[in-house]
Amino acid sequence: MLHLLDQTPDQLQAWFVERGLPSYRAGQVWRWVFGGRVAEFEQMTDLPRALRSQLADAFGIFTSRVVKHQQADDGTEKLLLELADAQRIECVLLRDDQEHRTICISTQVGCAMGCVFCASGLDGLVRNLRSGEIIEQMLHVQRLLGSETERGDQRLSHMVVMGMGEPLANLDALLPALAVATSPDGLGIGARRITISTVGLPAGIRRLAEQDRPYHLAVSLHAADDALRNRLVPAGSKVSVASILAASEDYFEKTGRRVTLEYGLLADLNDRPEHAGRLVTRLQGRPALINVIPYNPVPGLPYRRPTAAATARFVGTLRQGGLNVKIRYRKGDRIGAACGQLRRGRQ
Ligand code: SAH
Numbered sequence: 001m002l003h004l005l006d007q008t009p010d011q012l013q014a015w016f017v018e019r020g021l022p023s024y025r026a027g028q029v030w031r032w033v034f035g036g037r038v039a040e041f042e043q044m045t046d047l048p049r050a051l052r053s054q055l056a057d058a059f060g061i062f063t064s065r066v067v068k069h070q071q072a073d074d075g076t077e078k079l080l081l082e083l084a085d086a087q088r089i090e091c092v093l094l095r096d097d098q099e100h101r102t103i104c105i106s107t108q109v110g111c112a113m114g115c116v117f118c119a120s121g122l123d124g125l126v127r128n129l130r131s132g133e134i135i136e137q138m139l140h141v142q143r144l145l146g147s148e149t150e151r152g153d154q155r156l157s158h159m160v161v162m163g164m165g166e167p168l169a170n171l172d173a174l175l176p177a178l179a180v181a182t183s184p185d186g187l188g189i190g191a192r193r194i195t196i197s198t199v200g201l202p203a204g205i206r207r208l209a210e211q212d213r214p215y216h217l218a219v220s221l222h223a224a225d226d227a228l229r230n231r232l233v234p235a236g237s238k239v240s241v242a243s244i245l246a247a248s249e250d251y252f253e254k255t256g257r258r259v260t261l262e263y264g265l266l267a268d269l270n271d272r273p274e275h276a277g278r279l280v281t282r283l284q285g286r287p288a289l290i291n292v293i294p295y296n297p298v299p300g301l302p303y304r305r306p307t308a309a310a311t312a313r314f315v316g317t318l319r320q321g322g323l324n325v326k327i328r329y330r331k332g333d334r335i336g337a338a339c340g341q342l343r344r345g346r347q
């Protein structure tokens with residue numbers, strides 16, 4: 001059986017044409033799944049009955065199921081999905097006061113990057129997700145919005161690729177999934193409203209830039225110098241801070257989109273005045289936005305969130321140095337909605 005969501009729109013059209021059926025049927029199926037939020041071919045009432053059962057024999061629509069659904073009082077909802085091979089991944093719905101509805105998706109089961117403070121990589125990489133598995137997360141999360149229909153704000157408006165895994169290590173699956181996310185027949189989320197967060201793989205950053213789509217890129221820097229960064233991000237030890245910043249500038253030149261540099265703030269490790277000073281020196285004159293993310297503690301790991309005073313001091317130094325800084329507190333941290341924690345929790 002084929003996974004419907006692993007087929008590109010062209011492949012699905014070809015399936016119909018090969019069987020002597022009109023290719024517009026592909027569009028009908030696609031609209032039922034994304035716009036109509038239908039999970040069974042049987043419910044696609046404008047298709048002939050015989051075709052519905054032929055499709056049901058050939059394709060599965062969902063290969064994953066929701067095994068846990070958590071809601072936080074700030075409106076964040078988190079799903080734990082079980083895939084066909086029993087592996088588990090997480091995806092999240094974030095709501096904010098500006099009526100933004102943001103989905104956070106995963107691209108891999110586990111992660112190979114080994115960032116020392118992050119829950120997702122603690123057990124290494126299990127496997128890449130397929131495109132269909134990435135798209136399924138969008139459909140599952142979109143369904144959470146169903147009950148808001150009366151308020152008319154039931155569509156996902158933004159996407160962040162900040163869940164489990166390193167997105168640029170799985171671009172072959174991610175790019176087709178993002179094509180569906182941005183397509184008017186798919187979710188219709190504008191490319192400018194999609195943020196891809198990477199640990200900083202220069203070759204991947206350049207490949208993404210070549211797509212010529214205005215995705216917003218966020219690069220997890222976490223330190224201004226190679227020695228400290230290599231301690232925090234072991235996978236980055238072959239990649240210098242200089243080469244990451246150079247790739248980020250290329251991205252800006254190619255796409256016209258300013259890159260965000262993420263700086264996870266860890267008490268006593270990278271939050272001291274000298275760290276802030278080095279970052280100012282390093283980034284002077286660059287068109288970057290800095291996102292400071294106070295650490296969200298992971299059970300079992302020794303890292304701590306800095307005090308509010310340390311965070312304010314760090315950010316103050318960056319701003320005095322002329323940098324454009326935002327502080328981002330993770331939503332949903334009380335339900336473990338940050339960073340691969342749910343998959344590791346006891347079920
Ligand atoms: N592999 C991608 C996506 C990871 S998650 C990347 O490295 O960017 C997105 C961001 O959350 C990254 O900046 C990551 O370093 C950060 N992060 C991971 N665990 C965290 C935690 N416990 N608290 C705060 N930020 C965390």
